[in-house]
Amino acid sequence: MNCYRNGVTRLLLTRIPFFKEIIVSSFTCESCSWSNTEIQSAGRIQEQGVRCALAVASRQDMNREIVKTDCATIRIPELDFEIPAFSQKGVLTTIEGIIDRAVMGLEQDQPVRRAADKEVASKIDDFISKLKQLKEVHSPFTFIIDDPSGNSFVENPHAPQKDEALVVTYYKRTPQQAAMLGLEEEELDEKPADSAEDLRNEVLQFNTNCPECNAPANTNMKLVQIPHFKEVIIMATNCDSCGHRTNEVKSGGAIEPQGTRITFRITDPSDMTRDILKSETCSVEIPELEFELGMGALGGKFTTLEGLLKDIKDLVERNPFTLGDSSTPSKTEKLQEFIGRLQEIIEGKTKAVFIMDDPAGNSYLQVRWCAVRLEVF
Numbered sequence: 129m130n131c132y133r134n135g136v137t138r139l140l141l142t143r144i145p146f147f148k149e150i151i152v153s154s155f156t157c158e159s160c161s162w163s164n165t166e167i168q169s170a171g172r173i174q175e176q177g178v179r180c181a182l183a184v185a186s187r188q189d190m191n192r193e194i195v196k197t198d199c200a201t202i203r204i205p206e207l208d209f210e211i212p213a214f215s216q217k218g219v220l221t222t223i224e225g226i227i228d229r230a231v232m233g234l235e236q237d238q239p240v241r242r243a244a245d246k247e248v249a250s251k252i253d254d255f256i257s258k259l260k261q262l263k264e265v266h267s268p269f270t271f272i273i274d275d276p277s278g279n280s281f282v283e284n285p286h287a288p289q290k291d292e293a294l295v296v297t298y299y300k301r302t303p304q305q306a307a308m309l310g311l312e313e314e315e316l317d318e319k320p321a322d323s324a325e326d327l328r329n330e331v332l333q334f335n336t337n338c339p340e341c342n343a344p345a346n347t348n349m350k351l352v353q354i355p356h357f358k359e360v361i362i363m364a365t366n367c368d369s370c371g372h373r374t375n376e377v378k379s380g381g382a383i384e385p386q387g388t389r390i391t392f393r394i395t396d397p398s399d400m401t402r403d404i405l406k407s408e409t410c411s412v413e414i415p416e417l418e419f420e421l422g423m424g425a426l427g428g429k430f431t432t433l434e435g436l437l438k439d440i441k442d443l444v445e446r447n448p449f450t451l452g453d454s455s456t457p458s459k460t461e462k463l464q465e466f467i468g469r470l471q472e473i474i475e476g477k478t479k480a481v482f483i484m485d486d487p488a489g490n491s492y493l494q495v496r497w498c499a500v501r502l503e504v505f
């Protein structure tokens with residue numbers, strides 16, 4: 129599109145941890161040496177949309193890596209600036225790269241605007257100047273990326289610790305957003321509801337796609353009563369094509385009037401065998417590691433304490449911003465130190481405090497003796 133002669137486009141289907149499968153498209157022209165690189169999501173659309181709001185306060189924040197899909201919307205409220213969905217191709221870049229790309233797009237047609245309407249061209253020049261000033265970060269501003277497909281991400285340079293400047297929110301798509309993504313709302317069958325007793329004695333099964341290889345698979349769903357707690361829905365998916373197995377737990381009851389905060393002191397290897405129910409609204413803290421797992425991460429799980437800690441370990445190890453070309457020696461060393469300390473807790477070599485904070489009150493930890501403290505709020 130630069131000299132309008134024929135060039136070469138190369139396509140690569142690859143898998144990036146956290147980002148599922150993507151298609152990397154690279155174009156080069158031998159005539160004018162122009163090149164362009166884009167990415168497209170080749171994986172499934174996530175169950176929920178994602179909204180990442182970052183408070184940019186320094187030049188270092190401008191270097192954060194961003195994964196932006198075609199359907200993501202970018203906003204900077206301080207300038208009343210917005211990049212609408214489907215106006216740009218998907219890209220793996222930085223915040224500074226996003227701003228540079230926006231400036232380049234606005235400057236592209238400025239000569240034509242100056243000839244047609246000098247007043248409009250002058251206003252756009254002023255706005256371009258404000259965008260360029262953002263890169264110097266003379267004053268803090270907010271960078272928001274909203275992706276109804278759930279496949280956009282913002283780097284957390286402090287991983288595995290919590291990033292105080294970054295707020296990640298997962299939400300349910302609106303009918304308009306679902307239609308924009310080409311999804312159809314499931315029609316509700318007007319059938320009489322089964323009794324609760326029938327649901328407890330029956331394993332329901334429905335068709336779905338494997339989250340790893342996207343092959344057809346079956347998901348089993350069962351209503352289970354946890355003693356001294358409440359009913360939960362356990363969902364398990366097994367893929368015959370790639371062997372991937374996953375399970376998820378959702379609360380079968382209403383949101384409790386009060387939230388629950390569970391503080392547990394891990395003092396013995398046998399503590400790892402305690403049953404644990406972590407709902408989607410539950411956050412997890414381990415103060416000794418300065419670690420916090422936010423709401424929505426890992427989804428709902430019904431497992432043991434050891435199983436949950438191993439899932440957290442796998443989640444941290446698959447962080448794409450600490451692997452390959454994106455990593456730095458300091459980040460890799462910091463991550464390996466964290467994984468080693470977490471492994472010592474799993475093996476019972478180190479004592480630690482494990483905190484579950486669930487504002488919906490739908491999380492549970494098996495009680496054996498008084499090492500557990502339960503708070504309601």
